[in-house]
Amino acid sequence: MAKQNFRDTQQAAGRILAELKQGRYAPLYLLSGEEGFYTDKISAYIAAHALNDSEREFNQTVVYGKETDGPTVVSLCRRYPMMSQRQVVIVREAQAMRNFDALGVYAQQPLASTVLVICYKGKSFDKRSVVYKQLAGCPGAVVLEASTPRDYEMEGWMRDLFAARGCRIEPKAIQMLADHLGTELQKIDNEVEKLFTRLPDGTQEITAAHIEQNIGISKDYNNFELTRALSERNMARALTIADHFAANPKDNPLPATLATLFHHFQRIVTLGIAQWENRKQGRPAMTGLSEMEIARLLKLPAPFFAKEYIGAAANYPNAKVFTILGWLREFDMKSKGMNAGSAGDGELLRELILRIAML
Structure with a gap:
């Protein structure tokens, strides 16, 4: 599997989120790569929607790689759900987990009622490794390797970000955001989220003045x-x-x-x-x-x-x-x-x- 470029990452993440919104959950999600924005977005969606409020208390477990190990996670995955059709196990910062290879062994015979989400942030897997082949080869597994965007790719991404909220954005406003926030997707998404809480209802185009007034970036001095x-x-x-x-x-x-x-x-x-x-x-x-x-x-x-x-x-x-x-x-x-x-x-x-x- 060749390393995805950023456009591939966007498209793949979009497909995964579309399937989740249709209620289709895979037994294993392997979310890795240099850029953690889509890893967080997908795992957050699963955490919020895979189970309802009453199911979540007993059937959703979130652990952190530094605080656990592979066998412990496998033990969690092999439990059966209580009064629910599925349970969710989310491993954040999995790249720091001890005995990670145990997850590869689990992936060969996963429990159908478990949704395992592995968030392996900040780095990519060695695709030649046995554990990667075991995880990626899990029946029905969803694999995403997220690449970091280049400067010239930010314009399209930001346009899509605003279009999803029903707005256009002028080129100068895009450049101001890119200049001030770089290519850190989560930071930009957070600022845009705050921006829309301050804009009048019905705003259809974001201008440099909107960015200056609501995000604090000067439209004249940048x-x-x-x-x-x-x-x-x-x-x-x-x-x-x-x-x-x-x-x-x-x-x-x-x-x-x-x-x-x-x-x-x-x-x-x-x-x-x-x-x-x-x-x-x-x-x-x-x-x-x-x-x-x-x-x-x-x-x-x-x-x-x-x-x-x-x-x-x-x-x-x-x-x-x-x-x-x-x-x-x-x-x-x-x-x-x-x-x-x-x-x-x-x-x-x-x-x-x-x-x-x-x-």
């Missing part, structure tokens, strides 16, 4: 606006944003800003190289590169952002970008206390922007 100001060589605006960051360091940590800038200038040089290759072959720089193709090449969250990078590539020839990438590495080291002297994070960011302005 990493997205900083990169755009630098793309346009609007250095006065970039310095104003840097001053705001210096005044609000907890909301705008320098390491996160430097990482965003590094990724931004990597994209600029990638587009610059593509343009150079076109010119080398005697074609105009942008021949054959639509906004959609540029978005795909640069792994942008939406084609909407392609125009910014076309302008940025014109403002920053490759030689300049390579210099800036070197500076970003230098300032990353300074932000970690190496050769920074007494300069604070705000001063470091301001110095970096002034260097870029003078280049």
Whole structure:
């Protein structure tokens, strides 16, 4: 079984949840992988819906890997339900469990009335191992290996997240969320949940203003606006944003800003190289590169952002970008206390922007 990409993860998790909502429960769920969002979502659904309130007290057991071992879990699984058609055993943090191989032996002859949910978070199984083959080979077993999303995959995921709540979201609002929250799915889901408790009924589109007002991310002073100001060589605006960051360091940590800038200038040089290759072959720089193709090449969250990078590539020839990438590495080291002297994070960011302005 090949490792799933994030889109595969979404689709597989969607199928599993759809089956659960139809009341179809498997004897064993093996939920693993680097990203724990869908592991938590699926196990939480089973915990809330597989049994009714009166059944749950006697027929649902939740244990943690650090506090139990394989034989103990097997013993739980081999009990028969009390006044219910099934019992549920959920093993959280199973990756920390002792004698895990015992579950593989159980999987060869599972009890039909038990639903065993194994939450193996933060890592993937060795698919060559005997225990994995035993678990995955359990008749009717459901296996999910969740991969971590890439930056460029977040736009589609967030659109789906809001669409499930009957809302659209504008590209700038997506970028603000991605900038502030990264690719931590659970954190984003929690913030979106809180957002919808504060919005007026009937809201059909989420804007940057909604994000600013309800999640506390400034729509005017954030990493997205900083990169755009630098793309346009609007250095006065970039310095104003840097001053705001210096005044609000907890909301705008320098390491996160430097990482965003590094990724931004990597994209600029990638587009610059593509343009150079076109010119080398005697074609105009942008021949054959639509906004959609540029978005795909640069792994942008939406084609909407392609125009910014076309302008940025014109403002920053490759030689300049390579210099800036070197500076970003230098300032990353300074932000970690190496050769920074007494300069604070705000001063470091301001110095970096002034260097870029003078280049």
